[in-house]
Amino acid sequence: MKEISRRSFLKGGLAAVAAMGVTVACGPQIPPAESHPAGEKEKETTGASAETLAPDAAAGKSVEFETLLYDEAEASKEEETDVVVVGIGVAGTTAAAGAADKGCKVIALDRASGFAGTNNVNTTGAWHIESSEQLKYDGYLTKQEAFEHIMAGTNYQCNARLVRNMLEVSGRAIDIVINSGMPMIYPFAMGATDWLSRGGHVYMVDGLERVPYLEKIFEVRPDVELRWNTQVTNLLREGDAIVGVLTEDKDGNTVKIRAKSVIVCTGGFLQNKEMVAKYYGGAELVPQDSIYNDGEGIQLLQNAGAQMGKNFSISMNEMGAANFKATPTFSWAPGRGTNATFYFPNFGLMLVNRAGDRFMDERRMCEATMYSGEQALRESTYYTIVDQAFMDRISTTPVIDFLGEGAKANMGMALLAGFEGVVLDNIYDDFEEAVSQNWAYKADTIEELAEHFNMPNLVKTVETYNAACDSGVDDQMYTPKEYLIPVKTGPFYMIEYNVGAWLTLGGIKTDGNLAALTSDGKTIPNLYVCGADADLWSTPYYQGGSGLGFCYASGLLAGESAAANAGK
Incomplete structure (x- = not known):
């Protein structure tokens, strides 16, 4: 039998992409800017803001394409x-x-x-x-x-x-x-x-x-x-x-x-x-194609x-997050110059909708990220919230330590290898960048976050979630205790996400x-x-x-x- 070494597999997989592990390539990734022909570079590498879309798509409208009788169609050549x-x-x-x-x-x-x-x-x-x-x-x-x-x-x-x-x-x-x-x-x-x-x-x-x-x-x-x-x-x-x-x-x-x-x-x-x-129930999708x-x-x-x-349906992007306001608008693997706060859904953090209610078992986002699109699509916009204790840990501790066994299995060896040795020591800078782009906010209290994002249910949701973290039993979404991460120590950090997709299915x-x-x-x-x-x-x-x-x-x-x- 032909053999491929683990080292060469990892090296090759990471060079090409985050290989098979993250449910391999359900769709396109954005290639290096130099791979785009003149006139397409800016539009195709941004991939998210409406101004960079094809003109009619940017206007949010469809075009009528009339089917013509062959003999009535006029052309300069046949x-x-x-x-x-x-x-x-x-x-x-x-x-x-x-x-x-x-x-x-x-x-x-x-x-x-x-x-x-x-x-x-x-x-x-x-x-x-x-x-x-x-x-x-x-x-x-x-x-x-x-x-x-x-x-x-x-x-x-x-x-x-x-x-x-x-x-x-x-x-x-x-x-x-x-x-x-x-x-x-x-x-x-x-x-x-x-x-x-x-x-x-x-x-x-x-x-x-x-x-x-x-x-x-x-x-x-x-x-x-x-x-x-x-x-x-x-x-x-x-x-x-x-x-x-x-x-x-x-x-x-x-x-x-x-x-x-x-x-x-x-x-x-x-x-x-x-x-x-x-076709997607009024949702918006950050395009990555x-x-x-x-x-x-x-x-x-x-x-x-x-x-x-x-x-x-969709093939959701590997990190489980994107945002129309961000530049770049999404991340699919570490080390690509994207905002590191896009990685957070992979860590099992609490996810809430625009009303401040939890809407899914957060384990699912970690262990089956690309398949979590249906839950996220129902919300279209969703949020994660972390406290100062988490930010202190994530800024000094290898990312690999935050990934549960299910999340590691979801990623597979190639993408997982991309996280090995990575510490998000620039996470505060990345968060401030998100704040400057108006898709993140920091507050001393949960009440202040709720007011800023107009989330009437957030305070009660966080209280109930923290109680589940203390007891190890989540009676709301039945998230396993290893994915319950408390939100108790201020200041608090909230990040807004949109659904990113590789292609429409x-x-x-x-x-x-x-x-x-x-x-x-x-x-x-x-x-x-x-x-x-x-x-x-x-x-x-x-x-x-x-x-x-x-x-x-x-x-x-x-x-x-x-x-x-x-x-x-």
């Missing part, structure tokens, strides 16, 4: 191809490659100026089944095991035919990336037996370093033409069938492309405030008659081969959807790494389905 892929992110990459491998001529389109502007360079790692690397080892995760795990674990919420078909191509999807030479590490190669590690494929390079490998995927597939800086303004139809797209490049040139199949995969709608509020994930693809599909699915309904469906369950001829634009996941998010893994797999499945539809 072309024909077998398959058009709208979006060259994670799903678009495997969709285009998959269709080309079946013999199709493919035109792939994206608003970004290159791979560095897509989520391809921002992701961490993915959960896959029966890849070429997995098959080298005994006891590899099988399709049947994965299918039964996903379906039973989600109480059969997901489209069973679709899940089965995605798992069928899952290994071949990630092999497209592996075969490019992309440096990756594999936790299953170390003999790990947990579900996350058994499917784990983790990048060892970040940002711009990935671009040559992504380009190589298409260098060996000359039948794929990549067109950057290009927006699809309309889907084109003849009768009920979609027969192409109308595009416009950055110079205003329009092209009408007739295609036998069209695949839409533009990355979901995390950057669209209006759509987030609509590409500025182009603003729902335009889904709106194109809806205006062609496609029906939204019913499952909507939920989109257009499809059949088992990713053909877009209408409200009455009929397929829209020639139209396919995959990645975060499709209804692939459950509520809540279940299997770590499936955020990215299902994007890759659904892309390949859509590409091959579109190729078959095109007669290949």
